[in-house]
Amino acid sequence: MAAIPQQGTYLGTTLVGFTSLAAGLVLREGHTVIGILGAIVGLGLLVYSGIGLYRIKTLALTR
Amino acid sequence: MSGCRRMTVGLWTAAFLLLICGTAWAQNQTNPTTSAQAAPAPAMNAPLDVKAAQPPSADDLAKGDPSGTRTGTVNDVVVADPSKGLTLADTVNQAGQNRIAINFVWTLIAGFLVMFMQAGFALVETGLCRAKNANHTMMMNFMVYGFGLFAYWVCGFAFQMGGGGPYSTLGGANYLTSEHTLSFLGKTWGVFGTHGFFLTQGGSYDVAVMVLFLFQMVFMDTALTIVTGAAAERWKYIAFAISSLLMGALTYPLFANWAWGGGWLSQLGTNFGLGHGYADFAGSGVVHAVGGITALALSMLLGPRIGKYNRDGSPNAIPGHDIVLVLAGCFILAFGWFGFNPGSTLAASGNGALRIGSIAVNTMLAGCTGSFGAILYMWIRYGKPDASMSGNGLLAGLVAITAPSGFVNTIGAAVIGLIAGVLVCLSVEFVERVLKIDDPVGAISVHGTNGIWGVISVGLFADGTSNYGGSWNGVSGSVRGLFYGDPGQLVAQLIGVGTLLGFVFAFSYAANWLIDVIVGQRVSAEDELAGLDIPEMGALGYPDFVLKPETIPSGGSPVVAATVMPSYMSAD
């Protein structure tokens, strides 16, 4: 399957998730709630992107 | 008797005179010291007599300075307290800042040169690919800069350099001193840095850290862009984006930390008495071998392009579409390499940094003999002086001299480059014919094979004349290879090679396998045959040209290479 708009969306969420995860882990050193929250949100976004990209891949294979 | 007495008296007189003269001479020798000790030390904050320096008058300055002798005088020294005037403290501080300023400017300009190498890589890779993939290949080289930079800013730099400080040539960067260590086999092993995330954490918002970041970032990006060449013409753009992020965030910084950031490879000398530890002056291993080995892992996962191999396993040549781009790109890369190697001193003033002249000459010599090695090999073996392999020979020589450039003499550099030039030809043949791995631009051979050769060559050719502040990796004295009496250095270099092949390959393979499972690395066969410009990028690299259609080979017939021709030529 060629490049499609959803891939761009998931790449965007990957970038945001990656940044948020890293920022959260850094802030967590200071035991801040924002840090833990940021890390969880970041991880969630990465998982969301992964699932989305995996769906696109399986869709392309079934075609 | 009387003569004998006269002689005795004469001798005694001479001895007496000698004693007096000797005492007076000794007093003359000691007096300056005594008087200097007695004289009061000049106060650091006392105003200096500026007139003695004969600064140009306002009238003189108003006339202009065509000879350049009146510009840059005592008038230009920054004064801390204008009410006091110029003091000794001002001049000493100015001298210190000048040294660091020279090093800052040198390192930044070298970094800018290395950044320009991205353009060289883009031209080489695009030129060696077919016209139907020009936009896709160019866009990978273009965006790898952004993806890599972003990941490196977020966490890569902290993992790499967060524990390697302080960096004296840049005036400190004292915050980058937190290395995460493991205790293993009775020793402490540095694994990754933990300071410098986002360049804002703690004291990393610092001018020296910024200079160091810029210089290290462009190196990291060089490693990333090597991979795009080996995976060209069949790599999904989304997979490329995520793979590049991962490499900029983890793969590259980890090995770079071990070699340059105070990690365990750099400690092989202090911990185990192996020479000066793993020594990689500008990154044959850290940059090029990491890129080349990741390229090998990815090429295996992706598999060869359609039409590269016949059913009997024999390879087909798939020529690139523009040799002009390729050789122009090689020249740009050779130019940028003058930032890569001499810039790695991170200094142009102090700590033996004036060796930059020798490093620059080593760099150009190895590139020269590298292209010699390749052109002679190809000419003798195949009958023609092959252009693309000559370019690759130049690059191979430059890659190989990158690690030893700061430690070897010109003879060593010439030999290293010549071997690299032949080695790249042999390696390309081995990878293509024996391993049956498709590498459209020869990145595995140029950067992987010759990166490893460069690392080994430090352990052989380092001549023990370099002196960067009196020590390297915490071991005093200069780096010396096997040929100059230190077999331990060769062992340290080989442990680095083992780590590149063992750890970096396994890590890159696992990371890219995961991306393959989740995202999928390879484009569909239809897209590949059509060319990736339209399916992946939405626009042709050369819209005004007509692409010659490509056919799938059957029964061993050679693939028709896609070529470009102006549209007016295809009217019939």
Next chain:
Amino acid sequence: MKIVGILLVLIGWLVPVAALTVTQSMTARLILVLLGISISLFGVLWVLNKAHLKHAIWKS
């Protein structure tokens, strides 16, 4: 076979690392390091590559 190949690659890396503390002899260290590199190369170029070539696109 791919997993075997990767395991060989990793083992090849660990041999020279372990050799650092096993012996002080430079010759022994050199031999063990070369052995480790050979194991890694065998894992990459022979075992893993052969596993990939089994289903190579040009064979179908």
